[in-house]
Amino acid sequence: MKLDQQVFVVTGASGGIGRGVTQALLDEGARVLLSDLDQSRLQEVAAALDPTGDRTACVAADLTSKEAIASVPGHAVAAFGRLDGLVNNAGAIVMDPAWDASVEDWAMQLNVNVTASFAMARAVGNHLRANGGGSIVNIASNAGKVGYDNMAAYNASKAAVISLTRSLSREWASDGINVNAVCPGGVDTPMLAAVARWLEPRVGVTADALLEGMGAAQLGRKIAPIEVGRVVAFLLGPDAQIIRGQSISIDGGDTPY
Numbered sequence: 001m002k003l004d005q006q007v008f009v010v011t012g013a014s015g016g017i018g019r020g021v022t023q024a025l026l027d028e029g030a031r032v033l034l035s036d037l038d039q040s041r042l043q044e045v046a047a048a049l050d051p052t053g054d055r056t057a058c059v060a061a062d063l064t065s066k067e068a069i070a071s072v073p074g075h076a077v078a079a080f081g082r083l084d085g086l087v088n089n090a091g092a093i094v095m096d097p098a099w100d101a102s103v104e105d106w107a108m109q110l111n112v113n114v115t116a117s118f119a120m121a122r123a124v125g126n127h128l129r130a131n132g133g134g135s136i137v138n139i140a141s142n143a144g145k146v147g148y149d150n151m152a153a154y155n156a157s158k159a160a161v162i163s164l165t166r167s168l169s170r171e172w173a174s175d176g177i178n179v180n181a182v183c184p185g186g187v188d189t190p191m192l193a194a195v196a197r198w199l200e201p202r203v204g205v206t207a208d209a210l211l212e213g214m215g216a217a218q219l220g221r222k223i224a225p226i227e228v229g230r231v232v233a234f235l236l237g238p239d240a241q242i243i244r245g246q247s248i249s250i251d252g253g254d255t256p257y
């Protein structure tokens with residue numbers, strides 16, 4: 001088990017990919033501090049993935065709050081006695097054509113998707129550099145490379161996560177911190193379902209049919225959260241030390257760069 005006894009914070013842990021990432025980290029022997037907006041939902045997910053409760057702890061934190069972000073690393077150390085890394089997974093999307101999108105929605109998506117990722121990386125990173133290093137994986141998106149319609153703010157936020165990943169990787173290498181990102185395509189989660197529901201009345205196709213078409217063309221299916229989680233677990237581990245500052249497309253070949 002490549003992450004045996006190591007401790008990681010996963011944000012957005014009660015969402016679709018967050019749950020898959022948490023499962024994959026537990027499968028590799030890690031312990032996980034799950035963080036998201038709602039404590040009872042977090043506890044349901046933790047109980048399902050770790051019935052004995054030995055290897056999970058939960059903390060509700062709204063990542064739009066600087067104080068909440070600053071408190072998260074301490075919860076991991078209090079629960080498990082150490083902290084080895086972070087998965088910046090929490091994210092938000094508001095669909096709208098660029099002509100109609102509000103500046104407030106733009107700011108909210110940039111705040112949750114990239115500003116909070118930066119602040120959380122620094123909060124956890126401060127602990128890592130004081131304790132010999134660790135690893136961080138940011139969940140970006142192939143939207144940050146492609147730029148899909150009706151999600152200009154989301155696209156921009158994920159492009160910024162890709163850039164942030166390069167910057168932190170370079171600056172924090174000397175602190176022993178390895179920083180990478182993944183860029184998933186269509187993953188079977190509540191966020192993707194919400195996108196399909198937004199499109200339904202606008203394109204005249206049912207949300208279910210749209211969701212079917214959101215899978216990776218070469219795979220002929222959507223990506224499962226656990227598949228994202230397994231790549232993230234690899235990138236957090238010792239075998240990924242030679243992969244640094246990368247934003248790896250994990251979209252079944254849809255974005256071959």
Ligand SMILES: NC(=O)c1ccc[n+]([C@@H]2O[C@H](COP(=O)([O-])OP(=O)(O)OC[C@H]3O[C@@H](n4cnc5c(N)ncnc54)[C@H](O)[C@@H]3O)[C@@H](O)[C@H]2O)c1
Pocket residue numbers: 011012013014015016017018035036037061062063064088089090091092112139140141142183184185186187188189190191192
């Ligand atoms: N589903 C996809 O197809 C897909 C593709 C590429 C990238 N992503 C990215 O993967 C990540 C996870 O998305 P998902 O598909 O699992 O969506 P999801 O909606 O199931 O999960 C997102 C989680 O983030 C949490 N969150 C939102 N705002 C927050 C805040 N202010 N503070 C704390 N937590 C907050 C939500 O409560 C939710 O549990 C996101 O960053 C998303 O952009 C998703």
